[in-house]
Amino acid sequence: MAETATLATAAGGPKATWTLDAAVIGAGVAGLYELHLLRKQGLAVKAFDSASDVGGTWYWNRYPGARFDSEGYIYQYLFDEDLYKGWSWSEKFPGQPEIERWLHYVADTLDLRKDIVFNTTIASARWDEDAGRWTITTDKGETIDARFLITCCGMLSAPLTSVFPGQDSFAGQILFTAKWPKAPVDLAGKRVGMVGNGATGIQVIQTIADTVGAMTVFVRTPQYVLPMKNPKYTPEEQAAYKAKFEWFQKRLPTTFTGFEYDFEQAWADTTPERRRQILEDVHADGSLKLWLASFGEMFFDPAVSEEISEFVREKMRERLKDPRLCDILIPKDYGFGTHRVPLEVGFLEAFHRDNVAVVSVKDNPIARVTPTGLRLKDGTEYGFDVLIFATGFDAGTGALTRIDIRGRDGRSLKEDWSRDIRTTMGLQVHGYPNLFTTATPLAPSAALCNMTTCLQQQAEWISDCIGHMRENGLAVCEATREAEDAWVAHHEAIASQTLVVRTNSWYMGSNVEGKPRRLLSYIGGVGAYKQRCDAAAASGYPGFAMR
Missing domain, CATH: 3.50.50.60 (FAD/NAD(P)-binding domain)
Structure with a gap:
């Protein structure tokens, strides 16, 4: 498998034509790692991005005040200890300029830029059944011929601008x-x-x-909000979090949301006094702990939801004071945690x-x-x-539906998802062979996760799947309809038990007129999701038809 890049004369001047094993769309967190993994396999692969440099979300979102709300020391790649320890965050929740510099550090350390085509937007992708390959076009009229198409476009990358x-x-x-x-x-x-x-x-x-x-x-x-505490880091504090690298490596993929903290206690097993103390402690932490590591029952039990919601309202009232401001800025008609916090x-x-x-x-x-x-x-x-x-944003789906993606028999992903938003574990869509996806619906990476945790896991699964195919002389992989039906049913069975689906939010696609209503993120937990993905790989990828 050898890549070629040639220039073919066409009307209007020369246009590049790439013949690749794999084309990656996006040069953000997922795209950079996917490019690295597939290159390690020896594949001819290039990534393509509309931006002029790496960064993905952190290239485009440079508005005043943009910063992490995941702790910097966990919003990192964990596949390489030297790469992890070679970067030091200046504070707990770094701002966009520092985040962008970190992604430049990653790209430069791994020597990725030579295989990234910037200032290039993917306009269309069509599956050629006879060839078993994708024909991909750019906004400049260039053509990419690739066996595999991997989308790393980001969950929140299709902004709503005509409002x-x-x-x-x-x-x-x-x-x-x-x-x-x-x-x-x-x-x-x-x-x-x-x-x-x-x-x-x-x-x-x-x-x-x-x-x-x-x-x-x-x-x-109005939004429920939690106060952020963002201490600056000393060299000693940087050394302390770096010393936990192996622990983070083992811990983050197993928790409910890919953060270092998790739900540790049950509401029914604690006294009212103890519950209040736990809520006070996690609120005072200045992180997302109250949402992601207090009481998981807030997502399922209306009474628990209301008590925790009122706790947060109380904290907001103490700061706002003015009854008019409280009336406008404090939520009343939905529960804490059912929207993005x-x-x-x-x-x-x-x-x-x-x-x-x-x-x-x-x-x-x-x-x-x-x-x-x-x-x-x-x-x-x-x-x-x-x-x-x-x-x-048109979350989860918009980044792909804005590309004219055509699968078997010319079927359109935009049209398919306009009727029903479906994937198989957020990794493939039935009817679109050799199309692998990250940060798409029905996976935790659809924004109910510390994004680096989930994007790394998906990138690795995709790379391993392609490696399995190559080792076994297989050229085409497509999720079966039966597997997709089963995953959608599983997703819905869990989602339907939660209060999240009873609210209107971008988590449910409610902010986009005509978008099918479905919880975009898999809410069964990051650790449980990873176990299912790992089990599928260990069993020879049942539900993924290969030939």
Whole structure:
């Protein structure tokens, strides 16, 4: 198997044609590791990315305040001890510039850039049944001929940018958090309209509040928030977490969400006093522990959910004080943990500033963008110099449905997923041979996980599967319909027991009009998911037809 890269003359000039064993879409956390793994096998492989450099999520999301809410020392690759210990985080929850530098360090240490094609967007991919290969085209008209197509596009990489009518009419500047410009943006003294108060919007609001001249935040769905504690690290503290490398390696893939901490106690086995103390302790930790390591019953039991939700509301009321702010900014109609839970630093206090106002648009939604600002349904108008939209993503599916992917008999992935969102363990889709996926629906990597934990696990499984095929002289792998049916049924059986499916959130695809309703993330646990994937590999990949 040898790669060739040739230039073929075509109308408009030379266009590159690659013949590869494998093409990887994306040069973020998953794509870099997949490229490394397949190269180690000796495959001819290249990764392709729309960006001008590596980073994936951390290339595009460079908005003010962007940072981890996984601890830096676990949001890392764990396949190489030297690679892990060769990088030192400056703080517990590093910011985007440092995260981007880390991914550059990874790419350079592993010498990956030579096999990455930047500034290139994959436009289409068509399966050739006779050849048993994918024909892939780029936005520049280039062609890639590959046996395997591996998508590492990211869970949250298809931003919703056409949200309101009239956007093109705005005379000021419109900024999207998911496509924030590299060049510095001067917000000093500006009148800013902020739309979106999820995890991203919260980071922006708390960061720019003391810079802008005035900011009005439009809130449709209030969020439960947890305070972040983000200490700087000394050399001694860096050495201490690096000394736990082997423990992290064994621990992270086995917990419920791929973090170092896990649910350790049952609600029914603790007294009310002990429950309160546990909640106080995990809240004071300044991390996601309250969500991911307090009481798992909050996801299943309405009474437990309400008690924990009220605990978080109480903590928010203590900080907000103002009844009007509490009414707009504290959730009442869904339970804590059934939406993505953001960490914040001074977010609630930002609304006490004289230059920050908040407007509820739950019952009086934004109707349109005007040349001077925003107009609500009741006709109220607000004038701005800058509009910032943190309006979310077509999560899980959007990155792939925006590519024209055609499988057996010309079937369209976009059309298939518009009817029903289905995968086999988030690794393959029936009808699309030799298409392997990461960060797609029905796996924990669909954003209910410390992402590096789950993306590494999926990348390794895909690499091992391809290695198994090569060792056995097999050329094509496709998840069977029976296996996909079984996985979807298993996924639904677990999801249906939770309170998550009773809420409207991007976890359920509710933020995209017409999107089939299904919990995007597998909620059976990271450790349980890995066990199932490992069992399939150890048993010779039942449910994956190979020839």
